Amino acid sequence: MYVIVVGGGQVGVNLTKLLQSEGHEVLLVEKDPARYYRLSDELGEAVIQGDGTDLASLMDMGANRADVLAAVTGADQDNLVICQMAKILYFIPKTIARVNDPKNEDLFQQLGVDATVSSTRIIGNLIEEKIDTGSAVPLLALGRGQVEIFKTTVEPESALAKKKISKIKLPEDCIIMAVLRGSEVLIPKGETQLKEDDILVTLATLKAKEEFRKLFM
Amino acid sequence: MNVVILGSSRVGALIAQHLTSQGHAVSVVDWNAESFRRLGKEFHGRTVLGNGIDEAVLRKAGIEQADAFLAVTNSDNTNLMSAQVVQVRFKGANVIVRIYDPQRAQAFRELGLNIICPTTSVVAELERELNKRKEAAK
Numbered sequence: 001m002y003v004i005v006v007g008g009g010q011v012g013v014n015l016t017k018l019l020q021s022e023g024h025e026v027l028l029v030e031k032d033p034a035r036y037y038r039l040s041d042e043l044g045e046a047v048i049q050g051d052g053t054d055l056a057s058l059m060d061m062g063a064n065r066a067d068v069l070a071a072v073t074g075a076d077q078d079n080l081v082i083c084q085m086a087k088i089l090y091f092i093p094k095t096i097a098r099v100n101d102p103k104n105e106d107l108f109q110q111l112g113v114d115a116t117v118s119s120t121r122i123i124g125n126l127i128e129e130k131i132d133t134g135s136a137v138p139l140l141a142l143g144r145g146q147v148e149i150f151k152t153t154v155e156p157e158s159a160l161a162k163k164k165i166s167k168i169k170l171p172e173d174c175i176i177m178a179v180l181r182g183s184e185v186l187i188p189k190g191e192t193q194l195k196e197d198d199i200l201v202t203l204a205t206l207k208a209k210e211e212f213r214k215l216f217m
Numbered sequence: 218m219n220v221v222i223l224g225s226s227r228v229g230a231l232i233a234q235h236l237t238s239q240g241h242a243v244s245v246v247d248w249n250a251e252s253f254r255r256l257g258k259e260f261h262g263r264t265v266l267g268n269g270i271d272e273a274v275l276r277k278a279g280i281e282q283a284d285a286f287l288a289v290t291n292s293d294n295t296n297l298m299s300a301q302v303v304q305v306r307f308k309g310a311n312v313i314v315r316i317y318d319p320q321r322a323q324a325f326r327e328l329g330l331n332i333i334c335p336t337t338s339v340v341a342e343l344e345r346e347l348n349k350r351k352e353a354a355k
Contacts, residue, residue: 053293053294053318053321054320056320075354076270076298077270077294077295077297077298077299078294080294080297080298080301081293081294081297081298081321084297084324084325084328085321085324087321088324088325088327088328089324095293101271103271103272104270107301107305107306108301110305111305129244169274
């Protein structure tokens, strides 16, 4: 794949190296001349100096055949506009934006960015997973975040431990897709009996998810 | 009219002064308190310190009651993002955006934003002046 990465900060540089090591062709775009010189020592021709919103100059370098553009600067407004320009003017099939303020994830997707990554949210989720028992950890958002696949752990003291799936009063628009038990993955049936420390992978609307979480308390 | 102006830039400050002197309710948002100096002593509108791409800051500036939102910071991308935040989240206001870069202006006009591009207007003006002189020299 041919990937354009915009923003030569820590995220951009390490992303470039990671993708290169996986065999992808990468073009890293850095606006600041001083930083560009430092990076070109390390990355050679894979880095160019330019403004990610001024893709016209990048087109000469063949950017129009990019499969993916990832905008990973430290400024949300730049990442948004870079992705939108890539879509509108250059028809780059897939755009990914780093989102610094997690509140913007939803907005970016509404405005046509294909995928967003918020390190703030990811770290937040990891912390929540560690400290907030019975919490639902999002795995995948579908339909612009209206429906989610998430995982929840059955705590020993939970009302669900030792219950059969058929005996659980699930909210509407909610399906338990899998039960992870140690290294085993069970496709649940009505008679599947839950045990403590089981991890449930569930598909639900956001409303159903809230009701589902209450079952664990 | 209630107007929220993002950016206490030269343009932002001047339009803010004009609108308040005409009796409109104006609030000006900028993340640099120094910039509010441009508004002058005569300015009686509100000033809100904060990042204009943040919904909470826009709310504080009264965007929910605003008839118009003018995005005139010196950063094209900040203007474009805040304008789209207002369009998506607060549908009532008439949004006008100042964009220096003609290429970006064109792209976002296609998305339906109301954009003023001073670069192209000044170029047109310069060309008009040059042509006038050419005519006069004949």
